[in-house]
Amino acid sequence: MKEKVTKAVPLLLIVVLLVSTFIAWRITQREVEDEVEKNFNYEVQIAKHWMQDRLNLYLPITLGIRIFFEAGDGVNANEWSTYVKRLELISKYPAISSISYIERVSGQNEDDYVVKFVESHNEQKDTIGLNLSTDQKQLELLNSVRDEDPTSTGRVTLIIAPEKGFEIILPVYNKGPVPITIEERRQALKGFVRVQFAGDKLFQDIFNLVSSLDLDFEVYSGLPNEENLLYGQSQPLTFSNPDYKPKVMTRETFEFNNQTWYLVVTNKPNFRLTPSQERLPYIVLGSGVALSLIFLSIYLFMLKNNTPKDYKNKEN
Numbered sequence: 001m002k003e004k005v006t007k008a009v010p011l012l013l014i015v016v017l018l019v020s021t022f023i024a025w026r027i028t029q030r031e032v033e034d035e036v037e038k039n040f041n042y043e044v045q046i047a048k049h050w051m052q053d054r055l056n057l058y059l060p061i062t063l064g065i066r067i068f069f070e071a072g073d074g075v076n077a078n079e080w081s082t083y084v085k086r087l088e089l090i091s092k093y094p095a096i097s098s099i100s101y102i103e104r105v106s107g108q109n110e111d112d113y114v115v116k117f118v119e120s121h122n123e124q125k126d127t128i129g130l131n132l133s134t135d136q137k138q139l140e141l142l143n144s145v146r147d148e149d150p151t152s153t154g155r156v157t158l159i160i161a162p163e164k165g166f167e168i169i170l171p172v173y174n175k176g177p178v179p180i181t182i183e184e185r186r187q188a189l190k191g192f193v194r195v196q197f198a199g200d201k202l203f204q205d206i207f208n209l210v211s212s213l214d215l216d217f218e219v220y221s222g223l224p225n226e227e228n229l230l231y232g233q234s235q236p237l238t239f240s241n242p243d244y245k246p247k248v249m250t251r252e253t254f255e256f257n258n259q260t261w262y263l264v265v266t267n268k269p270n271f272r273l274t275p276s277q278e279r280l281p282y283i284v285l286g287s288g289v290a291l292s293l294i295f296l297s298i299y300l301f302m303l304k305n306n307t308p309k310d311y312k313n314k315e316n
Contacts, residue, residue: 014296021288028284040215040248044265047217048252050206051263055256058096058195061089062168065193069101069172077117084119095202097121097165101172102132102142102192113142113192145169146189147182165199166221166230168257203231220262224251228262 068083069075080101090096098120105112112133132138173179173188199219207217222228252263 014292017288017292017295021285021292024288025285037248040265040267041250043215044250044252044263047207047265048254048263050209051203051219052254052256054095054202054206058093058168058197059257061093062170062193062195065089065099065101065195066170066172069191069193070175073175075101075117080117081119090119090121094121095197095205097196097198098194100127100194100196102194104189104191111189113139116191142169142192145192146171146185165197165202167194167196169194199230216266216268218262218264218266220264221259222261224262224264 064087072079084090084099089099098118100115100119101117102113103116105114110133112131115127115130115132118128132142170193171185172190172193173185174190176188179185179188203217203219207215217231218224218229219231220228221230247267249264249266252265253260254263255261
């Protein structure tokens with residue numbers, strides 16, 4: 001009985017080694033996955049921070065343009081062009097597609113909103129003189145900006161450039177006290193400042209600098225759906241393909257100009273671990289199995305050499 005127990009101990013140790021190897025392999029896999037998730041979350045937060053900083057940079061620019069028009073009794077084309085060029089608003093900020101001033105013009109029945117000044121990268125002036133009040137959607141948008149607090153709009157087709165992007169529109173009021181009520185705003189309205197942005201130029205630069213992982217970024221000016229999509233790097237889009245199951249994914253919200261935006265980050269289909277991360281769990285598994293086999297070989301060798309001796313002892 002004692003001899004059987006003695007022989008069973010090494011076998012038990014081998015089993016323990018194999019089980020321990022499997023456990024160590026699983027733990028290492030989880031550690032690698034946790035490290036990937038940690039790096040993923042870190043890069044998402046960096047991307048979100050940079051994007052917020054870049055977007056918030058444009059709000060003071062837009063406010064400065066509004067002050068320029070509010071301070072002057074009448075701004076002519078030369079003054080406007082000089083202002084834009086001296087501040088290098090177009091050349092320094094390639095994400096700005098165009099800057100427009102829309103003037104309120106009193107009509108017979110209702111006010112018209114006419115594009116008076118435009119500065120853009122391609123120097124197109126086709127929209128100067130365009131009466132935006134003839135477009136019901138544009139009219140409703142400008143009236144809402146006039147009556148309410150300024151907000152950024154969602155995805156729009158830019159008037160000047162063909163890219164998809166977004167715009168910031170601020171009302172310009174006549175000199176005097178800040179209008180508080182809706183009626184005061186309507187009476188004091190002078191026009192609008194509209195700054196339009198090309199989403200691809202703005203967001204691509206940010207995410208190319210931030211991400212070292214193989215990630216896909218999507219930006220939405222509101223709930224994640226196709227209507228609110230400002231920027232998407234590749235297909236399939238997360239909202240349109242429920243069968244696409246990314247390995248890592250997160251949705252982050254942030255406030256921009258009184259509006260909640262979404263940043264959706266997933267791994268791309270060809271997302272992979274680094275070579276060292278892929279190898280580490282298998283190194284642990286292989287080392288444990290090799291150690292177990294070595295121990296088993298030693299045990300079998302000792303068992304083979306000890307058997308004849310034990311057998312002779314029994315006969316004596």
